[in-house]
Amino acid sequence: MDFTFSEEQQAAAEAAKAVFSGVRPDAVPSPALVPGAVADDFDRPLWRGLAAADLIGLQLDPEHGGSGLDLLAFCLVLRESARVLARVPLLETGAAALALQRYGADAPGAAELLGRVVRGEYVLTAAAAGRTGHDSAALAVSARRDGEGWLLDGAQTAVPWAQSADAVLVPAHAADGQPVLALVPRDAAGLTLADQVSTSGERMAEVRLSAVRPQLVLDADGAWEWLRSVLAVGTCALALGLGQAVLGMTGEYASKREQFGHPIATFQAVAVQAADRYIDLRAMEVTLWQAAWSLAPADVAVAKIWASDGVRRVVQTAQHLHGGFGADTDYTLHRYHAWAKHLELSLGPAAAHEEALGELLAAEA
Known part of the structure; x- marks a missing residue:
């Protein structure tokens, strides 16, 4: 069997190397050197460079402006970003956008939103503190029906890039226990942020939700x-x-x-x-x-x-x-x-x- 990467996947990795080649891992003052030194924002110039190289949405469908590549290509780009400790929400934006495309592409406004993500104009993050462990982060937030819409209550901790993102994809549980994903604009009424700092010295937040009405909800099984x-x-x-x-x-x-x-x-x-x-x-x-x-x-x-x-x-x-x-x-x-x-x-x-x-x-x- 041939385990080599395809030409498209290799091209994505090479493009990522070129974009990240000028990144310095020590560009931001370290909290170890300057107590309390935490950057207010992610690397916006680098983010614009990733968008110009079509790397933010390379895993999204061409109809949204993406390249239609697979998760392996996305991981190749992420690997290159970690080599230089790139301070960009590439994983969170890419994963959230993929979920929106897979489970909510037909929702009103979703196509326009995904197009803005590809162009680097709209930044997403995911509120999933237990995202890779065996405990379900969805239990931290409840989602209840309110007429034809939903309301969210609860809190998620250690949300990366929350202060800089335009919207947060929040896992929640409905009354019947069914997990759902809710897209919440950062300026939504009832949403507040409490500053936190990660072990890497990067700014994070506790996202608190009180009767927050999300922009859209993905309630498909398995989302x-x-x-x-x-x-x-x-x-x-x-x-x-x-x-x-x-x-x-x-x-x-x-x-x-x-x-x-x-x-x-x-x-x-x-x-x-x-x-x-x-x-x-x-x-x-x-x-x-x-x-x-x-x-x-x-x-x-x-x-x-x-x-x-x-x-x-x-x-x-x-x-x-x-x-x-x-x-x-x-x-x-x-x-x-x-x-x-x-x-x-x-x-x-x-x-x-x-x-x-x-x-x-x-x-x-």
């Missing part, structure tokens, strides 16, 4: 589960890109850092640790592509297991092999470590995914 799987796979792609960048930094440092007259990369103990992390990354990669291709629950669980544990092991080994230099806040490794911890927490503990995988296998036995 929330599908969105959660896409967010999980996208987070695995970010973990892979970050891990590959960190291992590259570590290899370059180990080949130049000398002890006892030799580069430390020539020491067996160092080489074995680096080789173990290379194996982690290859496992993260193969399980990611399998999950992105199938979106099967078991495949997604396996990808999350490897990504959650793998990205943690990669940055820990990098810190160890860098020695004291790795903890120097003038060096960018500490920023990669902080982002890796955020991704690990977003994915949830590997043990929980192993438990979920066991339950899936038992149910099929």
Whole structure:
């Protein structure tokens, strides 16, 4: 079987490399250097560059201005963004737009909204704090019928880019327990934001909803589960890109850092640790592509297991092999470590995914 990427997928990855080539991972002051330093907004110039390169909506249908590519192409772009810690809501906007296209393309105003997303004029985020774990974020918000519409009550925590997004896609549960997805404009009456900060030092928010009337509601069976799987796979792609960048930094440092007259990369103990992390990354990669291709629950669980544990092991080994230099806040490794911890927490503990995988296998036995 041929596992190489298609020409279109490879072209998307190359275009992403070109757009992200000028991004500096240390462009924003780190909270480790300047206490309380948190950027007010995401990287708007970079966002415009992504739109100009047709990368924001590459996975959306051509009728909305997208390129009609698949989830693998989207993950290739996400991987490149994580290599440089790009501060853009690419995963959240892309996943939310895909859900709207899949389950609500016929809703009034949806087509126009998706076109604006592709052009970079409309930014989406997803309020799904437990999106990649085994607890359902939909239970945090209730959705009740009000005449011909809906009203939302509740709160979602740790919503990325909430202060900058134009709308939030909120999972909620109806009276019968059915999960729904509600698109809520950021300026909707009854919606308030409470500032939070992620472990990576990025601005987040608790989104509070009090009798909020959403712009539209996706109540199709499986919509929330599908969105959660896409967010999980996208987070695995970010973990892979970050891990590959960190291992590259570590290899370059180990080949130049000398002890006892030799580069430390020539020491067996160092080489074995680096080789173990290379194996982690290859496992993260193969399980990611399998999950992105199938979106099967078991495949997604396996990808999350490897990504959650793998990205943690990669940055820990990098810190160890860098020695004291790795903890120097003038060096960018500490920023990669902080982002890796955020991704690990977003994915949830590997043990929980192993438990979920066991339950899936038992149910099929």
